[in-house]
Amino acid sequence: MSSTRPGFRHPDLPKNDLGYTRRDYEGAASTLCAGCGHDSISNAIINACYELALEPSGIAKMSGIGCSSKTPAYFLGKSHGFNSVHGRMPSIATGADMANRDLVYIGVSGDGDTASIGMGQFIHVVRRNLNMVYIVMNNGCYGLTKGQDSATADRGSAGKKGRQSLFESIDLCELAIAIGAGFVARGFSGDKEQLVPLLKAAITHKGFALVDVISPCVTFNNTTTSTKSYQWVRDHMEATATFDFIPPRKEITTQYEKGTTQSVTLHDGGVIHLHKSDGSVDITQRRPAIDALELYREKGRLLTGILHINESLKDTHDILETVETPLNSLAEKELCPGNQVLQQIIETYR
């Protein structure tokens, strides 16, 4: 059951560039289990949108089915949302984006919703390079149906039921990079410091942006034998690089040491500065990005942060060469060629 939060606002709450407080980005109270990683991600989404000063009504929240897909009710209450059917969010998001390219599309899915029933749609929305953020709230299990293994559960990992996962796990990030996604990142719901800037960068990126967030299921998969537990992830995560996301029109005040920082300029003028600790991974290239994921996997570590970024790709609208005006705002005069043209057309059928 969704319930609304009290409407009271403290007059001194800080405001962003649009004059909105963080509260303006909140949604209904969550009904997920206490301590669920997904609630932390919802909060990170709220923070990212607030800090980027996005117009809430200019955002559309898209989701499929599952615990994760329920969350759009819990953030961005002033935005339209579409809680669709299991594994089909990518197609709904594709159509929505085709109709109105001016909105920001934030898709929320889970590991079951994406890596199993929705795998076909996921792969193809990556291929199309739809301009959206695709957040996977990845807990390695099916929460709503009480804890079955999902396709992202590592082989040998065991949740509350104690049975080991039998099959190879799917790394959605590696897959997305392989198919040509322009922005791929991995975060952890327990690391807000990293997750919020990751989401901000993902939202700012033009084209498809995957943010796979390991988000422990406190009820079914937070055991000592699970590789999706808070403890395991804390003990094993390593970042590709720390980074600063500088939105457009913000003055760059920090000085970076030469040679250790790589800068990627986003389409709207924002800049991501990557500070590489060892300078080994060039995440702007597909192959080293995949190599890095494989390397860390072999070491039994979980690689997080921005895993791959490529700002040079065309999004679906660019590929299809559609007009700049949102298609949903075109009227008869631009859409209907009129009877005179119709008579010319049918003349060729005489």
Place this chain on the structure above:
Amino acid sequence: MKLEGINDFVIRFANVNGSGSASANALFAKSLFRLGVPVSPKNIFPSNIQGLPTWYEVRINEKGNLGRRGGYDFIVAVNGQTLKRDYEGLAPGGYFMYDSARQLPADFARDDITLINIPLTQICNREIEDPKLRQLLKNIVYVGALAHLFGMEFSVLTDSILSQYKKKPKLAEPNIKALTLGFEYAATHFQDTCKLKVKRSNKLTRHILMDGNTATALGALYGGATVAGWYPITPSTSVIEAFDKFTSQYRLDDSGKKRVAILQAEDELTALGIALGASWNGARAFTATSGPGISLMNEFLGLAYFAEIPVVLIDVQRTGPSTGMPTRTQQSDILLCACASHGDTRHVLLFPCDPKECFEMTADGFDLAERLQTPVIIMSDLDLGMNDHICLPLEWDDTRTYDRGKVLDKHQLESLTGKWGRYLDKDGDGICYRTYPGTHQRLGSYVTRGSSHDEFAAYTEDNDTYQRIMVRLGKKWQTAKGLVPKPDIKLTDTAADYGAVFFGTSTQASHEAIETLGSQGITINTMRLRGFPFQDEVKAFIDRHKTIFVIEQNRDGQMRTLLISECGIRPDKLVSITHFDGLPVTAGHISYSIEQILKAQMQQGGAQ
């Protein structure tokens, strides 16, 4: 005895698919059309690209009976694989044209037909220099020969070639040469052989010759569709191909950018998902598919019904079940589409019977879908979609504006008194007010979902609320009855005992059959269904007759079932006349079936 007649016969072409025969045969049909003669071509083709048998059947009928007649009076038999079958199927007194490059086997011994042997291969090898063109032009040579045999005006054929190759006049030249070669050969060797003749007629004045899928695509263009998701499937693919072609020409802005987004999806699920996402976001969107696609789309159709999202879905039906016969026709998705998806669902269906209605119903479909905020399915089929049909010209009223239904804009949201609810029935017609994302900074946002929701779109498991929403959807269904097109009813005799109900591509053959029966003194009133849900008129028509024949192209009498359940009709009152071999139904099959039923009724002691 030879078959004789003017503008009244059936000719069949037996070809190998992929040999270029389709365009030659179409040229023949188009030439008849241009002579003003009512003509109906049917392509009977395999699910294959090259090498399998394919037939093209053309009925020529001065009276304008354009359904399939059955049988053939003349055959152009140029496919060795089917030669025997084509020979044996020819009507007594008919004409058998073949390529004399090969001799007919000894068992081809009928004495009731006329052989017309033309050395097609030899002529082409001798006269056509480019070996690549020889195979293609062999087909044109026999068209030239037919022109002479039937006494057609030769200039109609050459004009057709010239207009076909207007942009590539170089290609016209060898085609005209091939036509002439065939014409002259027939003139020399078969001067008075054929007694079947074609004469210029005044039957077609304003008409056009168009396939239904092209007309459907034009309907989508004129109806203002801006987003199409699709997945290739016979026989619907050409809807999108035509839409792509027309939008590439008529939907460009000054810089050449497109006012349309057409996306080939990874499957039919996504195809409909794209259309739904776009519709939800305020664009007019559609997809086109066939039965197997509808099976996959069930999931999204249920979502669209329950979450109340408009969408137009074109179902070009083919022969099921499963993969069935992908290149053959049927009207067998009626029940599937009427009740697609789990739970209590009902979908609006429209039944076009010719290309003009394909155009109109598709364009109207967008208005209807947005007015009712629900899917509207256009029930075309392979016969209608992929074959050329004669119909009256398409027209568009330039004063027409799109009915976008109950959508609140920014100002309307601000001037609302009381709380807005996405699923609140303000007007008592079961249709609620919706908003597009991004309309207002503070007002009108909600979460669309396929799970149970209350009037304010919030998730609910409250039983009363769930039931209230379902009842309200039922009320909307009643509203739909007043909006879908009414049936086309013809009461020849207001006191008649018999009525016939049919729809879509069963129409032409049904009318012809009933006319035939009428000439034998059996009067049957008719009702052509054009939409579902059924209006009161549908039930009233059934009620006024003692026996109703329901004519449809599927095995199980699906429309009959729907009529029984939706209108509460006593089952034994509705008698099924079905045809489901994959070919378009013939008038003969219908009239024969009705005669047999009436005979049986008489034997049982008169009509019930």
